[in-house]
Amino acid sequence: MQKVALYIRVSTEEQKVHGLSLEAQKDALIDYAAKHHMCIVGTYVDAGVTARKRLGHRKELNRLLSDVEKGCIDLIIFTKLDRWFRNIADYYKVQEVLERNQVNWKTIFESYDTSTANGRLHINIMLSIAQDEADRTSERIKAVFESKRARGETPASMAPLGYKIINSKLLVNDETKQVAIDIFHYYDMHHSIAGCQRMARELHGCNIYEYTIRRMFDNTIYIGEFKGISGFNEPLISHQQFERIKKYREVRVFKNQLAAGRVYLFSTLLQCKECGHTLSAMYNINHNQYGDKEFHYYRCNQAVSTKKCPHIKRMNEQKLEQVLLEKLIQDLNKQMFHIESFHCEKKNRLNTTKLVNRLEKLKELYLDNLIDKDSYRIEYESITKQLQKSCITHSVNSIQKEFSDSNFIDLYNNFNPEEKKTFWLGIVDKIIVDKHLNIEVHFL
Structure with a gap:
């Protein structure tokens, strides 16, 4: 039987306006595979992702290409061409990978032929139309966002820690603002993100991911700026503290780059059996009378940051x-x-x-x-x-x-x-x- 992969994509807006739900696409693809006696080896779903997203941001598409290169797939099927791509440049980058591994693709609701010049021209025309449509939609959305910002309204649907959104206005959340303030103060004094996580958990009872804290340190909302607009909202910290943390982090990144010669033998290979996350590579230095000795180890960050995984060793x-x-x-x-x-x-x-x-x-x-x-x-x-x-x-x-x-x-x-x-x-x-x-x- 032919080994087939199902690819499904829908952006939040498309699902809401056009009813292109993930379930509808999946049901149609499974039905098609069953009727044509195909063996489904995987389903790859990019939910809430637009077709104009950079390839690196379409995680399921990249996972699909990885499986293609492993020789796991003979054919990729999706409902329509615009579920696959809406721009010509990215389409041909992926097509190169597929051709190198002798993997074909097929739309179940449309008919395309890549074996002839006319067929390839037809695909180029349809992708150009889809790309133009996506660009026009993007321009309209940007215009709406610019209008909102000019009126002092936030285009975001979620507020950062310490804030809340009421009637499109970004306001301070009295229940969580102290958590955000304490995270900035703690890092300013101790320069430790892990320490910030521990402090938030022990002092406020909040489990906060490392990624969230890193984003906080880059978010100018906390000093009252948004997309270059000063005084957009009430600040929680001073400009001086924000810049001080930013400069320290830039120096730390530079030092990490200098230490890039450090090699972890098994990074990306280790997986936690309890929660499924990849174990993080770490190092420590033992100081004794014979000198300093560096040793490497791996740990589950889910066990350290959220305490939701029992894998603490x-x-x-x-x-x-x-x-x-x-x-x-x-x-x-x-x-x-x-x-x-x-x-x-x-x-x-x-x-x-x-x-x-x-x-x-x-x-x-x-x-x-x-x-x-x-x-x-x-x-x-x-x-x-x-x-x-x-x-x-x-x-x-x-x-x-x-x-x-x-x-x-x-x-x-x-x-x-x-x-x-x-x-x-x-x-x-x-x-x-x-x-x-x-x-x-x-x-x-």
């Missing part, structure tokens, strides 16, 4: 590395065969030289102001991701060539941290860790 990176090596050695020949089978399929698809040349051309376009910063970033991330896969394939193949004549442990111990990380990314899909630090390894 930390996973030591060095111990995890030893356990994984033991598991790998137990069945090494089988794993190496699996690695070879997995990567040989992709070997001919990735041309490192071509990708490097594409990066150089992309840089030239950006320096010549032929593309904007956002477009440059999105394309840069896409190309470097492909380069990483190419490097992983090369690294693993090199290991296989040397393995027959070398002791595996000696070979592994000669790797630098970057090579070790590349090795694990090349053979491990995910590592599930439970609250007792038992692990379940899923190899690629």
Whole structure:
């Protein structure tokens, strides 16, 4: 049976005005797949996302493309072309991925043919019309928002912590304003977001996510400004404190960039069994008479920030590395065969030289102001991701060539941290860790 993926997208406005509900799309796609004897391998739903959103913001679409590259999908179906894309440039970026992996797409309520010049022209025309319609709608919405701001009304539907919206006006919320004020004061004194979370929980009984606090420190609403309009609302903190925190955070980001050489071997691979979230990579420094020693560990932030997950133990990176090596050695020949089978399929698809040349051309376009910063970033991330896969394939193949004549442990111990990380990314899909630090390894 043909392996088919269902893609569903609807923005909040479309669902409200046109009745393009997620349920209606899903029912139609499931019915179509059943009638044509297709095997549904996944459903990908971008809810409340417009088709003009940058590719990086359409999380389910990116998850779909990831599964395409893993070879899990033969065909993608959706109801209409405008559910897929409303702009030509992004359409062809995704189409390149699909063609490289020999995956087709089909609309169940429309008829398109990508195999002929006339068919491709028809798609371009329809995408141009959809793009123009989306741009006009965007301009109307921007005009409404500008009018609201000029009248001192907020276009937002949700107020930040410490505020409330009444009759489109942003007013101070007496019940939560002290929480927001205390978060700013605490960070100003102690420079710790984790400390802010702990203080809010212990002093006010509020569980606040780290991401929320980071957004607060960038939100000028707290000093009475909105989109460049001063005096838009009542401030909760002073300009001096806001700028002081901003400067400190800029210095901290710069220091983090300088420390970017720190390599976590298993970042993105570890998953909490209890809540399903990815474990965060952390480090600590032990001070003793023999000097300072840095060690790495992984923890579940849900257990730390919200106390909703029972997974409170930390996973030591060095111990995890030893356990994984033991598991790998137990069945090494089988794993190496699996690695070879997995990567040989992709070997001919990735041309490192071509990708490097594409990066150089992309840089030239950006320096010549032929593309904007956002477009440059999105394309840069896409190309470097492909380069990483190419490097992983090369690294693993090199290991296989040397393995027959070398002791595996000696070979592994000669790797630098970057090579070790590349090795694990090349053979491990995910590592599930439970609250007792038992692990379940899923190899690629």
